Amino acid sequence: MKLSTSKLLQRRSTVAAAVALTLVSASLISTLGNAASAATKPLTIGVSLSLTGDFADSGTAAQKGYKLWVSDVNKKGGILGRQVSLKIVNDASSPDQVVSNYTNLITQTKVDIVMGPFSSLLTIPASRVARRYGYSFIEPAGGGPKVFAEKNPNLFFVQPAATTKGGDVFADYILSLPAASRPKTAAYVKLDDPFAAPLADNIKARFEAAGIKTVYNQTYPSETADMTPVISGVAAKKPDVLVGGTQTADAFAQVKAMIQLKFNPKWLFLSNGASSPLEFPKAIGLKNTEGVFTSSDWYPKSTAPGTAAFIKSYVAMYGGTAELIDSTSAEAYSAGTLLELVAKKTGKIDNATIIKTLHTGSWPTLEGNLSWNAFGEPQGSYLLTQWIGGSLKTVYPAKIAQHAPMAPKPAWVG
Amino acid sequence: MHSVIQALILGSLTGGVYALMASGQTLIFGIMKVINLAQGAFVIVASYLTFSLFQMTGLDPFLLIIVTTPIMFILGAATQWFLLRPLRPDDAAELSLLVTFAVALGLEGALSIVYKTTLRSIMPGYENHSWTLWGYQINEVRFYAFLLSIAMLGVLYLLLQKTKFGRSVRATVQNPMSAQLLGVNSKAVSAFGFGLGVSTTAAAGAVFGLITPFNPGSHYDLISRLLTIVVLGGMGAIGGSVIAALIMGIGAALVSALAAPIWSDFTFFAVLLLVLLLRPRGLFGAKVRGAL
Numbered sequence: 001m002k003l004s005t006s007k008l009l010q011r012r013s014t015v016a017a018a019v020a021l022t023l024v025s026a027s028l029i030s031t032l033g034n035a036a037s038a039a040t041k042p043l044t045i046g047v048s049l050s051l052t053g054d055f056a057d058s059g060t061a062a063q064k065g066y067k068l069w070v071s072d073v074n075k076k077g078g079i080l081g082r083q084v085s086l087k088i089v090n091d092a093s094s095p096d097q098v099v100s101n102y103t104n105l106i107t108q109t110k111v112d113i114v115m116g117p118f119s120s121l122l123t124i125p126a127s128r129v130a131r132r133y134g135y136s137f138i139e140p141a142g143g144g145p146k147v148f149a150e151k152n153p154n155l156f157f158v159q160p161a162a163t164t165k166g167g168d169v170f171a172d173y174i175l176s177l178p179a180a181s182r183p184k185t186a187a188y189v190k191l192d193d194p195f196a197a198p199l200a201d202n203i204k205a206r207f208e209a210a211g212i213k214t215v216y217n218q219t220y221p222s223e224t225a226d227m228t229p230v231i232s233g234v235a236a237k238k239p240d241v242l243v244g245g246t247q248t249a250d251a252f253a254q255v256k257a258m259i260q261l262k263f264n265p266k267w268l269f270l271s272n273g274a275s276s277p278l279e280f281p282k283a284i285g286l287k288n289t290e291g292v293f294t295s296s297d298w299y300p301k302s303t304a305p306g307t308a309a310f311i312k313s314y315v316a317m318y319g320g321t322a323e324l325i326d327s328t329s330a331e332a333y334s335a336g337t338l339l340e341l342v343a344k345k346t347g348k349i350d351n352a353t354i355i356k357t358l359h360t361g362s363w364p365t366l367e368g369n370l371s372w373n374a375f376g377e378p379q380g381s382y383l384l385t386q387w388i389g390g391s392l393k394t395v396y397p398a399k400i401a402q403h404a405p406m407a408p409k410p411a412w413v414g
Numbered sequence: 415m416h417s418v419i420q421a422l423i424l425g426s427l428t429g430g431v432y433a434l435m436a437s438g439q440t441l442i443f444g445i446m447k448v449i450n451l452a453q454g455a456f457v458i459v460a461s462y463l464t465f466s467l468f469q470m471t472g473l474d475p476f477l478l479i480i481v482t483t484p485i486m487f488i489l490g491a492a493t494q495w496f497l498l499r500p501l502r503p504d505d506a507a508e509l510s511l512l513v514t515f516a517v518a519l520g521l522e523g524a525l526s527i528v529y530k531t532t533l534r535s536i537m538p539g540y541e542n543h544s545w546t547l548w549g550y551q552i553n554e555v556r557f558y559a560f561l562l563s564i565a566m567l568g569v570l571y572l573l574l575q576k577t578k579f580g581r582s583v584r585a586t587v588q589n590p591m592s593a594q595l596l597g598v599n600s601k602a603v604s605a606f607g608f609g610l611g612v613s614t615t616a617a618a619g620a621v622f623g624l625i626t627p628f629n630p631g632s633h634y635d636l637i638s639r640l641l642t643i644v645v646l647g648g649m650g651a652i653g654g655s656v657i658a659a660l661i662m663g664i665g666a667a668l669v670s671a672l673a674a675p676i677w678s679d680f681t682f683f684a685v686l687l688l689v690l691l692l693r694p695r696g697l698f699g700a701k702v703r704g705a706l
Contacts, residue, residue, distance in 0.1 A: 054631070057531045192676065220675035223635045225626050228424050228553070229670030229678065236417040236671070249533050252627040256535075259542040260553045261420075283535045283627045285542075414542055 042085040043078065043349060045070075045339075046105030046114045048126065053093025058328050059118045062140060063088055065332025066115070068310075068317055073336065079343045087111055091122060098122045102129040113351065115335050118328065120144030120163075120195075127155050136354040137376075138338055140331035144195055148377040154351075155376035156358050158335045159297045160368050162377050164198040166295045167243065169384040170269045171206040173396040173405060174241070183240030183267055187216035189230060189254065190245035199271045200245030207241075215239050224250065231257035241267040248273045252283035259288060259412040266408035269293040275385070277323050277392055289387035291409035296385045298330035298366050299392045303400060306337075306366055323391070334365035341365075420550050421671040422664060427553060429663025430560030431621055433656045435636065436643040437567050438614030440655045441574075443644045446587060446607050448498065448510045454636030455518035456612050460486055460619020461628050462525055465536050475536050475620045476558065482616035490612025493517055494605045503590075518633060525630035536623035559621040566614055567652055573610070574652075583607045639682075646686050648696030657697060661685060 047066055050059030070086045078084055087109055091098040098117055105111050106129065116139020117126050123142025127150060130137040137155045143163035147155070161168070174182060188204050190197040197219055208214060215237040220230055231254060234242060242265040244254050251273025258264065274280050274294035281289050298304065300311065300322035310333060311322045341364075342357045343349040362369045371379050384396035388403050395405040435457055442450045463482045464475050471478075497517065501509045535541070544551040574580035585593040586600040586607075594600050622628060622636075643662060647654030665685060666678040689697060 052526075054531070056526065060530075218675050220670070221679060223679060224675065225632070225635055226428055226666075228428070229421055229667035230675045232417065232420050232424060232667075233671040233675070236420075249627050249629070252533060252535070256542055256626070260544050261551045262544060262546065279533060283533055285537055288542075412542075 041082060043080075043082040043113070044085045044087060044109070044111040045336075046087045046089070046102070046109060046111035048089050048091045048098050048101035048105070048117045048122075050093040050118050050122065051088075051090040053091075055093040055118045055122075058141065058326070059090075059093070061326035061328040062118050062332040064314075064318060064326075065140070065329035065334075066336060068314055068329070069333045069336030071317060072313055073340055079340060079349055080347070082349075091117060093119075093122070095122055095125050099125045099129055102126050106130075106133045106135060112349075113339065113354070115332075116140055116142055118142075120147050123147055124150060127152050130154055134351055136351045136358075138335045138354070138358075139376075140335045141328055143378075145198065146194070148373075148375050151375045153359075153374060153376075154355050156338070156370075156372050157376050157378055158331055158338065158365065158367055158370065160370070160378055160380035160382050163195045164202060166271055166382050167199045167203040167245075167269065168206075169295050169382050169396060170243070170293055171203045172381075173384050174212075174267070175206065175210050176396075176398075182210075183212055185213045185215045185237070185239045186241045186243060187234045187237060187239035187265075188214065188218070188243045188245065189216070189234055190219045191247055191250050192219045192221050193245075193247055196245035196247055196271055198245075200243050203243050203269070212241070220250070222250075225253065227253040227257040228260060230254075231261055231263060235261050235263035239265055241265055241269070244268070244270040246270050246273050248276070248279070252280070255284045255288065255292070259284070259414060262412070264409060264411050267293065268409055271295065274387070275299070275327070275392070278326070280387075281390075285413065286390055287413035289390070290413075291406050292387045293395075293405075294385055294387075294392070295382035296327065296392060296394075297368075297382060298327045298334075299385060300325060301391060301393060301402065302366070302383075303394065303402070304366050304368050305364055310366055330366045334367045334370075337365045338363055338370075416549065417671055418668070421667040423550055423552060424671075425664030425667030426660060427556035427560055427663070428667065429656075429660035430563050431556055431618075431625065432639060432643060432662060433659035434559055434563035434566060434621060435615070435618040436640050436647075436655045436659055437563060437570055437652065438611035438618070439640045440644050440647065440652050441570060441614075442608055442611035443641070443649070446583070446604065446611070447507060448494075448514070448608065449507065449641075450514045450608075450611070451511060451637055451641075452493070452514040452517040452521065453612070453615065453640055454633035455521040456486060456490065456615040457619045457622055457636055458525065458628060458630060458633045459489070459521055460615045460617075461536070461623035461632075462529055462534070462619075463616075464620040464623055465534050468536055468538065475538055475624060476562075479617045479620050482620065483613050486616040486619075487609040487613035489609075491605045491609030493612070494608035498608070499601060499604065518637070522630045522633065529630065531629050531631065533627040533629050534623070535627045536620070538624075541624045553625075555621065555624045559617075559625075562617055562621070563656070566617060567656060570610075570614075570652055579603070579606070642682065642686050646689055646696055648698035651696065651698035654696060654698030 049063050070084050089101045091101050114135050118141045120142040123139050127137045131152050131154050140158045143157050188200045190200045216234050251270045274292050275296050342354050362371045383394045385392040386395045393403040395401050439453045442448050467478045497513050543554045582598045582603045586603045590600045643658045647658035662682045665681045669681045670678040
């Protein structure tokens with residue numbers, strides 16, 4: 001059978017129209033399908049943590065916080081209807097490994113969002129990787145001066161203030177006292193460390209400006225296991241207030257030395273170490289904690305909104321008691337909370353939106369209401385806490401205090 | 415003046431604690447010629463052992479030394495037998511450095527897995543007690559440690575000088591071949607001697623855990639001090655290590671209390687450098703090598 005030219009053309013047109021219709025339909029179905037799968041595809045978050053090495057304890061605490069947040073947010077239906085999937089890799093506390101990890105998470109695993117590791121040491125190189133690939137970098141545990149000196153606009157530190165400003169609230173409290181009740185003399189005993197020493201120096205500058213005389217100001221090397229000779233030098237000067245620019249082991253050693261030398265200043269502030277609700281009483285004995293000042297971001301008795309739910313959820317997942325929760329877990333949890341808040345406010349969850357949105361406004365988390373300058377340095381203030389009746393309590397600022405500050409400090413129990 | 419005397423007291427007592435730690439190291443490093451970089455890690459193992467036993471039994475940490483000493487002895491002897499003995503005699507001195515460093519890292523890793531890196535303290539209730547004497551503070555635990563180190567050094571001296579075992583150790587070190595020809599089982603003597611050196615860490619670990627918070631990484635600071643005490647005192651001079659430990663303790667305390675703490679450790683190394691320049695065998699190494 002032969003077809004005429006016109007019929008042939010007509011048939012060809014029909015076939016072409018059918019093919020075109022099929023292609024258009026397939027394309028439409030595919031687009032709709034993709035749109036549907038994008039909405040239901042899990043939101044993947046990549047984090048590198050120190051699960052071994054020097055920062056293993058803190059890295060593990062951060063891991064608990066991140067995992068708990070993911071569990072909680074998924075129970076609530078995820079972020080914008082997408083379940084959250086967490087990919088955690090171990091950097092063994094190594095600055096080299098952390099760079100490989102974030103590069104792999106972004107370029108190989110192709111996670112949607114990355115969040116920070118533990119310590120400023122690891123946060124700095126990690127944040128550079130995030131910036132290079134245009135990723136936002138919400139980070140719970142890198143608050144040293146060098147982190148903000150990077151001038152990274154993608155970075156947001158999830159604590160109330162830069163770490164070196166941790167003592168400002170103690171200076172605020174002391175200087176709020178009537179002149180007659182203030183200490184007259186002060187000693188500063190500082191660990192040779194980029195966080196501890198500047199923190200004590202900030203307090204010293206404010207005290208000296210207010211006329212509190214410096215009678216001792218010394219730095220000790222990080223290898224100093226025995227603090228008794230140093231504290232004996234301080235005790236000889238009989239200061240009213242002792243400001244310890246400490247990390248962990250040296251804070252405990254300072255207290256042990258003070259007990260052994262029966263030296264009891266009227267005010268004792270330790271920047272770090274004393275803020276651990278679990279380790280500090282274990283290291284020096286619970287009765288000896290009474291009256292020691294420190295500054296905190298989150299602690300079990302914090303009044304920040306969401307604390308009760310966080311503790312309940314934490315204990316349900318990991319067991320134990322509220323006192324066993326490391327503040328690093330709350331910091332990592334708060335990093336996650338920020339993603340939820342950005343999605344809720346904008347209806348979107350992508351890196352450009354996160355960066356743009358967090359640069360304005362104030363964001364309520366377990367760490368209090370957070371806001372940042374252009375390079376991720378938080379603009380708030382730590383809380384002044386004091387060991388009273390066997391636990392840490394907020395004592396300043398007065399409007400949110402749970403207890404009046406206790407001064408002078410009671411004698412050591414021994 | 416009060417500050418100077420208080421610093422002298424503190425320094426002497428701290429020196430006593432380091433002398434206790436260095437006694438075993440002197441035996442191993444000074445007499446057996448094995449550079450044992452794991453001695454600090456053994457001290458920390460002993461601290462954890464005491465910590466755990468104290469938690470479990472509530473017995474006094476000083477009493478627990480009776481239990482921990484044989485455990486540390488076995489650990490030390492096993493290290494020598496399984497890891498150091500197989501080394502070729504020609505390379506033993508150099509290779510022992512690497513092997514014992516590996517042991518230190520292995521012990522640190524194992525402790526990190528079991529105990530995590532959280533700082534621990536042994537707290538029987540009297541760990542911070544001090545006697546006040548004419549206005550000066552004398553810490554009880556450090557005072558006991560001081561006495562313990564004198565006693566331990568005395569025992570080591572008697573063991574090395576007055577017993578058959580001691581003669582065997584000294585003979586093995588001087589000439590292993592001749593010693594063997596004379597019937598000394600030099601392999602067993604070496605393992606026993608190393609075990610003995612490590613067993614002294616039982617007491618040192620208990621004291622260290624009482625006076626300072628510790629974690630698995632604490633051994634790094636200890637080992638550099640222990641080695642320098644042994645070198646300063648003179649290789650093999652057990653009494654020399656006590657004097658060196660006292661120099662370290664008193665020097666650090668005086669500099670910390672009266673000048674600047676940042677220079678305290680440097681002062682000790684400056685003294686060490688000076689002594690080694692003027693007297694390469696250490697303070698007591700030349701005259702009384704191998705004896706108290």
